[in-house]
Amino acid sequence: MEAVPVGAKCERWNPTAEQVKVLTNLFRSGLRTPTTHQIQMISAHLGAFGKIESKNVFYWFQNHKARERHNKKRRRGPPDDDDEDGTAAGDHRKSRTRCFRVGCSKGKQEVYWQRKEVRGETETLELFPLKSSISEEADKVITVRGELCGRRALYLDAAGRDHPPLDLRLS
Amino acid sequence: MEAVPVGAKCERWNPTAEQVKVLTNLFRSGLRTPTTHQIQMISAHLGAFGKIESKNVFYWFQNHKARERHNKKRRRGPPDDDDEDGTAAGDHRKSRTRCFRVGCSKGKQEVYWQRKEVRGETETLELFPLKSSISEEADKVITVRGELCGRRALYLDAAGRDHPPLDLRLS
DNA sequence: GCGGTATGAATGAAAG
């Protein structure tokens, strides 16, 4: 079973199911940024389930909050629902670039990431000759230019055989 | 042989040769941490080769970068793992509103926080029924009330099986 | 069929 303490190593804190449950419940109850005292109490309480330090609690809330914040992207539908890419269609006027969500069906994954382009500089570089060994695609030079260019719809159908040059702009 | 997506399972993303090639080229071109937009574009582009999600691209870069770095680290042959860092964590208990932090990244370090409760208001709410699936703990309602209450010592021994209700006061 | 190996995914820890 899962009884195997996978994280046998004493290094990284490996929360037990109970600890996670408690933390989760606390979080769901609205606790976002516990105070020092709260952290200490929670930590002490959770200590009954296993080794734990206050900093673990602190980090847990930070991570959970951050990840949850971006997970609200889309509903956690079945894996069948291929792409979620909801950000693309809409007009984003947020100053920060953020996003993401998760998606498998197995139940526990929260992926989040966001990377904001910090530089206005734009460096254009040519990239990899995209050669498809399957369809024997002719060599194509793809220009990688970071930062949204949105000039053309880069979205291709899964069945699409033709792939327009990836246009990215390295920021 | 590999002409077909071996991993027919919808489980883990199984990148095709083309996808890997594109990603690799992008990486080799200097792309380390793609922005959200870049990820989306790449993902969309790679979608032409097969099912793929943005998070796959995200993870790919994360892993690739980490792996590359890890391999580089393998330079020294001798088991020179004696890293005695006498970092005396300076205990700066500033009366800041909040904080923590420590010293180095490698090795043990102390994390301090001091968060000030900014509101005098106290909202009491009941929290999660603490149920231990392992020890079959009876349902317990824990009252979460932020802000130090310190009425009782919540500190439990690691061996302690009994955990008093967490008493917190949400501020 | 079972091992090891490569790598996708998850998350704790920490830096910015």
Added chain:
DNA sequence: CTTTCATTCATACCGC
């Protein structure tokens, strides 16, 4: 708080 790093976990794939 946001973003990245590092470590670990899980799984596909390959060889025996």
